[in-house]
Amino acid sequence: MSKRIETLIAQADKNCTARGTRLTAKRKQVLAGLLNCKRALSAYELVDYCEQEFGETFSAMSVYRILEFLEQEQLAHRLNLANKYVACSHICEHHSHDAPQFLICQSCHKVSEIIIPPNTVSALKQTVADAGFELKSPQIEMNCICNDCKTKALGRDHRNKQHSVAHSQSTTAMTTQAGT
Amino acid sequence: MSKRIETLIAQADKNCTARGTRLTAKRKQVLAGLLNCKRALSAYELVDYCEQEFGETFSAMSVYRILEFLEQEQLAHRLNLANKYVACSHICEHHSHDAPQFLICQSCHKVSEIIIPPNTVSALKQTVADAGFELKSPQIEMNCICNDCKTKALGRDHRNKQHSVAHSQSTTAMTTQAGT
DNA sequence: TGAATTACGTTATGTTATAACATTGCACAA
DNA sequence: TTGTGCAATGTTATAACATAACGTAATTCA
Numbered sequence: 475m476s477k478r479i480e481t482l483i484a485q486a487d488k489n490c491t492a493r494g495t496r497l498t499a500k501r502k503q504v505l506a507g508l509l510n511c512k513r514a515l516s517a518y519e520l521v522d523y524c525e526q527e528f529g530e531t532f533s534a535m536s537v538y539r540i541l542e543f544l545e546q547e548q549l550a551h552r553l554n555l556a557n558k559y560v561a562c563s564h565i566c567e568h569h570s571h572d573a574p575q576f577l578i579c580q581s582c583h584k585v586s587e588i589i590i591p592p593n594t595v596s597a598l599k600q601t602v603a604d605a606g607f608e609l610k611s612p613q614i615e616m617n618c619i620c621n622d623c624k625t626k627a628l629g630r631d632h633r634n635k636q637h638s639v640a641h642s643q644s645t646t647a648m649t650t651q652a653g654t
Numbered sequence: 655m656s657k658r659i660e661t662l663i664a665q666a667d668k669n670c671t672a673r674g675t676r677l678t679a680k681r682k683q684v685l686a687g688l689l690n691c692k693r694a695l696s697a698y699e700l701v702d703y704c705e706q707e708f709g710e711t712f713s714a715m716s717v718y719r720i721l722e723f724l725e726q727e728q729l730a731h732r733l734n735l736a737n738k739y740v741a742c743s744h745i746c747e748h749h750s751h752d753a754p755q756f757l758i759c760q761s762c763h764k765v766s767e768i769i770i771p772p773n774t775v776s777a778l779k780q781t782v783a784d785a786g787f788e789l790k791s792p793q794i795e796m797n798c799i800c801n802d803c804k805t806k807a808l809g810r811d812h813r814n815k816q817h818s819v820a821h822s823q824s825t826t827a828m829t830t831q832a833g834t
Numbered sequence: 835t836g837a838a839t840t841a842c843g844t845t846a847t848g849t850t851a852t853a854a855c856a857t858t859g860c861a862c863a864a
Numbered sequence: 865t866t867g868t869g870c871a872a873t874g875t876t877a878t879a880a881c882a883t884a885a886c887g888t889a890a891t892t893c894a
Contacts, residue, residue: 607798618787
């Protein structure tokens with residue numbers, strides 16, 4: 475395991491101790507698995523991954539419980555769009571975790587945890603409030619294609635585009651779309 | 655079934671014919687089920703709902719296939735956050751369906767399909783592009799609490815708020831949060 | 835009419851998630 | 865040092881969501 479990951483886990487351990495919770499050996503292994511693997515993993519994938527990488531066997535049940543713990547401790551995030559899990563990318567930062575936003579590549583499951591500009595977030599919240607709702611968690615997840623996969627796809631792309639509904643858009647910032 | 659729903663289904667039928675696809679009896683029933691029920695339904699819930707309301711039995715398999723068809727025809731949407739499905743709220747409108755946005759009440763599963771202002775959408779897209787990704791579909795789903803459920807919850811709310819991490823936020827538009 | 839296509843039925847299975855209860859192991863008090 | 869209590873983990877079963885594979889019926893159209 476890389477030095478970087480060891481450092482992160484040491485930090486996570488400190489954070490837990492400070493909060494009066496325990497980052498046990500098992501929990502460290504699951505977190506290490508998430509940190510080690512660049513992409514989002516399902517609980518069951520994580521079971522396999524930990525088995526391969528660390529020779530540790532977990533029941534799916536344990537992994538779910540541990541993931542729940544890691545989420546509470548803000549060491550990992552559940553991605554609802556993908557039903558997968560990732561390590562938090564801000565373990566070392568004293569970061570408020572107010573509004574995590576995730577870009578999930580549909581092709582390779584690479585995940586980027588980004589910061590959306592506060593005024594964009596506030597505009598979203600206002601729109602939501604106008605509709606008579608309130609954001610429960612400001613976590614926003616978006617299905618994307620990462621540039622790597624987009625590039626790879628360009629060669630072999632002439633998909634069955636059955637219904638070419640107008641995709642003209644009143645926005646200016648739209649980048650060109652692969653394969654359309 | 656209400657007159658309104660019959661009208662919507664007639665319109666949906668026309669749309670399909672115009673596109674060279676068929677809104678069969680079974681497909682109409684599933685669509686009617688979605689339209690009739692105000693909240694989001696899972697495929698299996700839809701099976702039960704149609705059985706109760708219309709005395710029609712579907713296998714889950716059929717419902718999945720029909721939902722897939724309805725999605726293609728933009729008569730229904732799959733909500734990835736909830737693994738549930740809703741009728742499109744714009745069946746009668748010649749609406750581009752560019753950027754459907756959904757607010758999903760975590761408590762009662764009520765769904766509101768809203769329009770986010772174009773400049774907010776374009777700001778999001780720019781942020782995503784800066785991170786080296788591209789929005790695959792501009793569909794955005796947000797976990798919310800609707801005002802009804804929030805009101806109901808106020809009486810009985812003093813949850814186990816273990817870790818009161820700072821929730822101060824640099825935005826101005828945040829409405830007060832239930833139960834915190 | 836008959837071939838092709840589309841829709842639907844059926845069964846099996848895969849995937850994600852939780853419930854329920856048993857067991858282990860550590861911390862702390864007596 | 866031994867209980868006692870609680871947190872963590874193990875184990876089994878099952879719920880909930882989804883798709884694969886293949887067969888049959890219905891519809892379209894040459």
